[in-house]
Amino acid sequence: MFNLLNVLFAFIVVGIFLLIARIIKHKIRLFQTLYIPESIIAGAIALLLGTGALGAIAVSLGASPDSYIAGGLFPEEMRTVWSQAPGVFINIVFAALFLGEHIPNPKEIWRKTAPQVAFGQTLAWGQYVLGILVTLLILTPVFGINPIAGALIEIGFEGGHGTAGGMANTLTDLGFAEGGDLALGLATVGIVSGIIFGTVLAHWGRQKGYIQAEPVAVEEGDAQFQETAPTESGRVLAKRSQLMQNFLIDPLSLNFGFTGLAIAIGWIILQVLTLIESATWGRGGLELIGAVPLFPMALIGGIIIQVVMKRLDLDVLIIRRLQERIAGVALDLLVVTALASINLAVLGANIGVFLTLSIVGIAWNVLAFMYLAPRILPIYWFERGVGDMGQSMGVTATGILLIRMVDPENRTGAFESFAYKQLFFEPIVGGGLFTAAAPALIVRFGSIPILFLTAGLLVFWLVFGIINCKRTSKKLQEERATAELQTTA
Structure with a gap:
């Protein structure tokens, strides 16, 4: 058990580690060259000083497993707070994503994110296909593992x-x-390998010129969303000042209130879906909604608030720059605590199964990024694809971090495209409905039918992505040619 004072000190230590990480990055040129965020450095420090590294070394040298040093330098209460933090702060990150932003209509969202959805879905269904295949051909015959391992x-x-x-x-x-x-x-392997391979690929992308130093503005086709936090007009500032004349509240607190309200709306949506499930398909024992994470619903909550405030002509109260700061702090806390909470001892007797699945998963994600992303994502493929690769190797936050590595100023709009994609992605895979149902489906129908199902979905998204990419690229070339002719004339 822990109290609020434990929570306070847990995050004070995180803040101190972030300051130390900033000093280390300033002193070590390699970290600057590889664009490693301070949050990753801070998380690595906490990991090395925790149970999995320092604590394990102390126990191996003769310390009692019940001694304080067996837990590293951090008390159990602090480690408990850190272990729960990632699942909490990811909701804040996504709730703030579109607060203060212009919200396009669903048709426009799909038009702009269709390539991103196609690539993300390709990665996810490929993990099922390869996982089930390697389980059928190697893991079950050799190690006798349960087919659910697929x-x-x-x-x-x-x-x-x-x-x-x-x-x-x-x-x-x-x-x-x-x-x-x-x-x-x-x-755990996914997070660590995602950061390592993502960092290496980011360095490789810069050397090859795949990362756009000065992105060209695109108005049509697979156009990106406008850059974050545009300069606000005098009219907006005057209207906000008028509305907040009698407010005895800090603007940051007010905006955090909007973020909190977005999460609350997301929670209500989940509860409604749970009730619908319990009254329909859930009666037969098929319970899926419980496995759907809160953060995509918090994202929907943020969009709802933004649309409502816009219609009420009160949207100027939502300040985009403050929402970015709220999300930025939450993201840093999320990354540090997620890395600090990694259990390095999770291997056990199934080391062969564990290593095989790890290698297959890493190889698929990296190779799919290198060879499929350029063929599915028609513009800024590296910046947009690296986010999906990061997400497909551990957590959504990893994808966001990799996007920040290659496009820290969000000049390509990859961050918004990645976020909008979650609306068409998270409810299904990555913790969504199919993720929750897959083990039960394998038990009920067997591995081979599920292999055919997932392979069919993989082929569908891959073909759709390639065709859509060619069509969009052709349209963009025609528009650019027309623009050049008009300029010449």
Whole structure:
């Protein structure tokens, strides 16, 4: 158990580590060259000084497992706070994404994010196909592992620690008790490898010239959303000043209130869906909504608030720059605590299964990014694709971090495209409905039918993505040619 004072000191330590990380990055040129964020450095420091590294070394040298040093330098209460923090702060990050932004209509959102959706779905369904294949051909015959292991790459890599931990009881109920530990181990490998390979690929992309130093503005076709936090007009500032004349509240507090309201709306949406499920398909024992994470619903809550405030002509009260600061702080806290909470000891007796799934998952994600992203994403493929690759290797925050590495000023609009994609992505995979249902479907129908199902979905999204990319690229070329002719004339 912990109280509010424990929470306070837990985040004071995180803040201190962020300051130390800033000093380290300033002193070590390699970290600057690789564009490693301070939050990753701070999280790595906390990880090395925690249970998995320092504590494990102390125990191996003869310290009692019950001694204080066995937990590293941090008390159990602090580690408990950190372990719960990532699942909390990801909701704040997504709730703030579109507050203060212009919200396009759904048709426009789909037009602008269709390539991103296609690539993300391709990565996810490929994890199922390869996971089930390697389980059928190697893991079950050689190691005798449960066929449900075929779903573990997607649960651990695409779903992350939250999904893996949340599905542990489900896997146990289905007769695969070791599945929860394996999924958590894969999520750990996913985060670490996602950051490592993402950082290396970012360096490679700069050397190859794949990262756009000065992106060209695109108005049509696969156009990006406008840059974040545009300069506000005098009219907007005057109207906001008038509305806030009698407010005895700090603008940052007011905007955090909007963020909190977005999360509350998302929670209500989840509860309504749960009630609908309990009154319909849930009566037969098929419970799926419980596995859907809150943060995509918080994103929807933010969009609802933005649309309502716009119609009430009160949207000037939502200040985009403050929402970015709120999301930025939440993201830094999320990354540090997620890295600090990694359990390095999750291997156990299933090391062969664990290593095989890890290698297959990493290879698929990296190779798909290098060879499929340029063929599915018609513009800024590197900046947009690296976010999906990061998300497909652990947590959504990893994808956001990799986008920040290659496009820190959001000049390509990759961050917004990545975020909008979640509306068409998270409800299904990456902790969504199919992620929750996959183990039960494998048990009920067998691995081969689910292999055919996931392979069909993989082929569909891959073909759609390639055709859509060619069509959009052709349209963009025609528009640019027309613009050049008009300029020449």
